Amino acid sequence: MKYQETREKVLEIAVKCLEKGLIHGTAGNVSMRVPGEDVAIITPTRIPYDQLKPEQLPAVSLHAEWLEGEFKPSSETPMHTAVYRARPNLNGVVHTHSMYATVFSILEKEIPPMMPPSTPYAPVPVAPFHLPGSEELAQSAVEALGEDKMVCTLQNHGLLAACPTLERAFSAAEYIEECAQLAYLTLMAGKMNPIPDKDVQTLRDRMLKGIAV
Template sequence: MKYQETREKVLEVAVKCLNKGLIHGTAGNVSMRVPGEDVVIITPSGIPYDQLTPEQLPAVSLHAELLDGEFKPSTETPMHTAVYRARKNLNGIVHTHSMFATVFSILEKEIPPMMPPSTPYAPVPVAPFELPGSEELGQAAVNALGENKMVCTLQNHGLLAACPTLDRAFSAAEYIEECAQLAYWTMQAGKMNPLPDEAVQTLRDRMLRGIAV
C-alpha cells in the first residue's frame, strides 16, 4: 500500500481524537504530510473514523487534488493543504469542533495560556468566519497562524492545530481544549487569571530546551 505508515498514523490519531471526545462522528479531520513528498494523507469525508482501514484514506496533492485512495477527501482538504503550502515546517494537522475551543471562537476571544502545557500554543488567535470547505477559510487560517503560531480557532467553527508532527498536533488540540475549559469556567467564576507573560516566556524557553514542565 502506498504511504502505508502515514496512512496508519493518520487513522490512529483520528481514532484517538474520537475516543477523547475532540471529534464527534465525522465533525473534524486529521491529516499528515508524507515525509519527503508533496503529498498529504487526510481523513475522508463522511465516513466514521472507527470504521475505516488505513488503505481507505485519501492521498492528495498540496493543491488538494486527489492522488490515491478509495474515498473522497475531507471537505476541509483546502484548509489543510493551504497551511502545508504556507508553512513547510508543519507536517501534521488536527481540526476539531471541540466544545470549549469552539465557544471561544464564537465569542471571538483568544484562548489565553492558563497552565504550563498550553504555553507553546497560547494565546490562540481567532480566524474570521469563512464558509467551511472554502479556499477563503484556508487563507483565513494561514493568516491567523502567521509565521510562528501552531493553533488557531476558526470563528463559529472549531479549532485547528498544525504542528511539526501529527502527535504534537494531537497534543496541542487536547491541551488547548483543556485550557479553553479552564478559561471559560474561571470567566464564569468572575476572574480569568492567565499565566503571567514572563512565566509564559520562561516556560516556552524551557520547552525549547527539552525540559518538561
C-alpha cells in the first residue's frame, strides 16, 4: 500500500487523541504531509478512528483533492492543506475540540503560557469564526498561525496544532489543553497568573532545544 508508513502514523495519533479525550467520536481530525511529496494523509469523515485500518485513510493533494483511499477525506481537509501550503516547515496537523481550549476560543481570549511546557506554543491566538470546512476558515487559521505560531484556536470551534512533526503536533495539543484548563481554573479562582513575559522566551528557547524545564 502506497504511503503505508504515513497512514500508520496518522491513525496512531488519531487514536491517541481519542484515548486522551482530545477528540470525541469523530469530532476532530489528524493529518501528516507525506515526506518529499505534495501529498498528505488525513483521517476520513464520520468514521470512528478506532475502527479504521491504515490502508483505509485517504490521501489528498496539498490543494485538497482526494487522490486515493477507501473513505472520503475529513471535511476540514481545506484547513489542513492550506496550512501545509503556507508553512512548508510544518508536516503534521492535529485539530481537536478539546474542552478548555474551546472555552477560550468562545471567549475570544488568547491562551497564555501557564507552565513551562506550554511556552513553545503560547500565547495561543484566536482565529475568527467561519463555517467548518470552508475556505474562509482555512484562511482564518493560516492568518492566525502567521509565520511562526504552531497553535491557534478556532473561535467557537476548537484547537489547531501544526508542527514540524505529527508527534509534536499531538504533544502541542495536549500541552495547550492542559494550559487552557489551568488558565480557566485560576481565572475562576480570581487570579490568572501566567509566566512573566521576560521568562517566556528563555523557557521557549530551552524547550525548542530539547532542554528539560
